[in-house]
Amino acid sequence: MDFELTPEQLTMRDTARRVVERELTPILERHDARHALPKNAFLQILQILAPLRLTAPRIPEEAGGAGISMLDYGIIFEQLPPQVGMNLLSHEGCIGRLYAECSPAQKSRFLPDLIAGRKIGCTGSTEPETGSDPRGIKTRLVRDGAKLRLHGRKMWITNASVCDVMIVTCLDAREPNGKPSVIKAVVERGMAAFETREIETIGLQQGYLGEALFDGCEIPAENLIESPEGGTAILKKSWAVNRPLVGLQAVHLAQSALDLALDYAKLRKAFGKAIAGHQLVQKNLSDMATAVMSSRLLCYHALATIDRGAPADGASAMAKRHAQNSCEQVVWEAMNILGALGLAREARLERMYRDARMLSIPDGTNELLALIHGRELTGVGAFRDAPAAR
């Protein structure tokens, strides 16, 4: 076991840092930190990431993807600012699922523009009345004469308000008397009776989180996805990868907060010396560094487990939950170390705190992640009540 990054991984990490500093940060800084980026700014970001193959890290090189391991992707992804990372995850996750589930004709229709960053993709599963329990979805695909129509609402969808392509999970109710099964449809921007809106949230405010309404949106039959591998298996695989990646966004924030606090503690003087020299400040810095390192290692471990092809549901759930919880604590401690300045907007920690809060929900809330991990540890599922004994 070697805990050092390889020379290639160090190069990938450093290249990603340079791209963030020289190309992405100036775009983010040109726009209001409190509002969603204009769509053309995000397209510009995707077109910077596309030549690095980061719009398609999960698909092989021969299909136009990066063909890299998920651990290598995680090392690169950790360097991205989370307001970019979350939107990239939705976009490239959509590409990964289209690649895994679509027919060759569908792939050649949808993938080239998405991979090149000319179009934006996302995935809509959550609805106003159901999130953690996907079995509760109500959005329906129905037959209306010769046409197929989609009725329903999707909520809390990353990239919804700017997407050109959305994979929508819905109930297949084409046979009025049959038991509806789950099916996926690709909805394209410009289709009639498809509307989206942005929702303002506490954090990741330059990113996109929105709602989509399908009010009888007509779906051409060639936009239905007949997944050869089975949609559920692909969805589970994509969650297992997404969780440590979201965890690494938390690591990015926590590392930034720790760096700020360390620099400040060495400069700020109280009671005749730098506060870094006070024992309790050192203990807090030690706690913070421990939280950052343990989070990073758990996320890398989960991704390496996926790369080995071993079961990773528990490892992924543990990594994301630990990294998100740790990140909140680290940012909180960094705020303390900066004293009153820690609360000021100019110190940037309040924004990190708000951004960290956003990471506790997507791809499994912390409670659900504990249950996924717990199920693996104990072999007993705790999600649903057992049927009452008669």
Ligand SMILES: Cc1cc2nc3c(=O)[nH]c(=O)nc-3n(C[C@H](O)[C@H](O)[C@H](O)COP(=O)(O)OP(=O)(O)OC[C@H]3O[C@@H](n4cnc5c(N)ncnc54)[C@H](O)[C@@H]3O)c2cc1C
């Ligand atoms: C930043 C962000 C990005 C997102 N991106 C997407 C996206 O791209 N596509 C998409 O489809 N969705 C997306 N979502 C939605 C997200 O997946 C859901 O919000 C999440 O699954 C939780 O669902 P919910 O909000 O309906 O909460 P609920 O499922 O209603 O849960 C409410 C509370 O009950 C708890 N709870 C529920 N069941 C249990 C249980 N069995 N035991 C213990 N506690 C329980 C939960 O932990 C939570 O605290 C995103 C959300 C956020 C915040």
